[in-house]
Amino acid sequence: MIVNFLLNGKPQKIEIAPGDFLLDTLKAIGVTSVRRGCETSSCGVCTVLMNGAPVLSCSLLSARVEGQTITTVEGVADEISKIADHFGDEGADQCGFCNSGIALAAFALKTQKPNATDEDIKDALSGHLCRCSGYQSQVKAIRKYLGDPS
Ligand code: FES
Ligand code: FES
Structure with missing residues (x-):
């Protein structure tokens, strides 16, 4: 069967x-940023946005x-780069395996709930597992990405 959709425009x-x-x-089709983790809807690393909302690509037909x-x-990429800078500043990018899923969740939050x-x-x-942090660094980084400098 054939599926038609818009991918990154x-x-x-x-x-x-x-x-x-x-x-x-x-x-x-060569998308390299989407990561394969648990494949059981439990870790969040396969997150993409569908119509602007996060979805788990490992469990979406x-x-x-x-x-x-x-x-x-x-x-x-421009927004993800800004988020990555905040992750770096707050020490939230350790092994980095979780970051693409979390960054997309942060971007969706900014667009849906600034x-x-x-x-x-x-x-x-x-739903986003991070083995390296206690999540506080990600929360602080996302808070700054949303415009709160505290
Ligand atoms: S790969 Fe873990 S939730 Fe999809
Ligand atoms: S930074 Fe390593 S899993 Fe999150």
Whole structure:
């Protein structure tokens, strides 16, 4: 079957099998930023945005993206670069494996809830596992990305 969707602003027309997951479809067409972790909807590293909202690509059937808009790190590189700078400043980029998923969650939060509270930030981070930190550094970095210098 064929699935049509917008990926980072570019139309895609891709042959898929009915049971394919978006993570595999994106990797098959050369998207390198999306990471493969647990593949059981538990770690968040495979996060992409569908119509601006975070989704787990390891558990989203590729057929479900027909007519939808998918965004990966490559599509919002300037914003991700700003987030990465804050991660660096706050010591939130250690091994970095979790960062692309968390950065997309932070970008989605900025677009959907620019006046987010710390509780909103923690909600946005829920489902994103980080083996290296206690999450405080990510919360502080995202708070600064959202414009709060404290
Ligand atoms: S790889 Fe998708 S949630 Fe872990
Ligand atoms: S920085 Fe290593 S898993 Fe988060």
